Amino acid sequence: MTPPSLDRCFSMAAFLAFVELRQFLSRHPSLPFSEALDSVKRLKTGASGLDFHAAVTLSSELDQDLPWDSTKKGLRLFVYEWVRLVQPNWLRRVPNGREYVRTALTTDEAQCFREAGLFEHSPDDDAIAWWDKIAALIRGAVDAEKMERARLAERLSLQHEKQRLASLGIEREPKWMSLEDNNLGYDILSFDVSDGLVVSRLIEVKSTLSDTIILTRGEWNNAVSAPTRTVFHVWRLPVQSLIEIPVAAMASHIPQDSGNGVWRDVAVTLSAADC
Template sequence: MTSSSRFIGGSGSAWLRPSAVEGWRAVSRQLASAPHEPVTKAVGRLKASYSTAGLDFAGGTAILEALGPAVESAHKSYQLLIEMEARRSVPTWLTVLPRGRLAFRDVLTADVHECFRRAGAFSAHPTRDAVEFLDRLANMARAQANLALVESGRTAERKSFDLEVARCATISGAPPVEWVALDDNSAGFDIRSSRCVDGQARPKLIEVKSCRSSPLQMIVTRHEWQTACRNRDSFVVHLWDIATDQLHELSWEYLQHHMPVDQGNGHWDNATLILRGLHAN
């Protein structure tokens, strides 16, 4: 297994150490001055020099294999490596970064903290470049969080779809269940199913939500609620408790007691409902 494959598959956090980064920078400078010199020979020359004593040339060489030569600017080199680490391994500190520098600093090891400091992240008067660097990392964190939410949402939709297919098989004359959200995410609901009313198949429109927190909560968009209000008799929310794999089916009648209203110049867009005392269906 090569060093670069370890970087891709593992955490890569061992490389976020100043000794390894400076080893990478030193080897890069040596190769720039002697471009045809083998890496092993360049490292040998550096090890024999008093000025580079204490640098981690094994780690530096591994970074070189994965990322290529370091750039001339020290803080840019640290930024480059930190961003690569964030993309490849999604370390724990990445998820904390959107909360701001104070909370973020508390979760870093001494070596990683020093790497961020050398990247310009903790300056009292950060440059525009350093702020943009932190913003790029924060956007990575948000993208990862959104991906997890999308995956959780799709899993919940699949569970509701399979449940409705099995249930509708017992309803005479029920049309095929449709997973609407796969084709049109703007419909205001996710699944078109059926319910049995007086022995007849009637429409059932399902908006699917998922949550793993306690108490359970969910976000209802204005568009979803407008869709619900136009289809009061057929609209329901399937709220899946991910932690317990339990389903809560919520009717329009239940939801309307908890929804906000526009007042004066106030116009609500998304509503977060915190739901306590729900019982599984």
């Protein structure tokens, strides 16, 4: 029988079978895994209600050196490790609150959360810390997705510039500068023609899933330091459509410092004129 995938091993029956198996193996370290599995099935009272099929998968996927036991703490560890490895769709609901997560869980998943005390009306400090760790997972996933979109946009700009340079008859290759040095203040070094001469073209690349981008003070300062040579490439994803905005056009969206207030980041919503 083919072992189930890890995403089908999230249940109390799987967790308890896994703990029984791990504890038996810790007491009999020289026993082959298959023999240990058969022994636990034979000796454990109530074994028929446990999911040892899923426990085999958990044994191959979970870190065996962690302190596995059937306590509430052990169950919280199991839920966390499963979520960390599987990254279920409902993980994105965590920043919105526990109730948003609760409504997205399956019956088996919800039982694990309840038994672990993670939905208690007045959670203990350990449960609160657990939720904070889970929230950190989604922040990491979101950051990874943002970086993936940013790199896609930069690749699209690089390809766009290769085609543009070829159409202009410029025998130069654009360079993916942010890949080599992310402190330069621009992402792509390309070229243009001005008064018959080939000049550099500095491109700051942005991606958006809507019509809004975030521009930092540092990015803007770099752009205005070379306003005639800098351009913003804004890629709408996933359709991969490009909006090219010169510094002069972007300037109308930039706030001014006032009194003791200094702007650091600005959300720029692109208008039809920008497009």
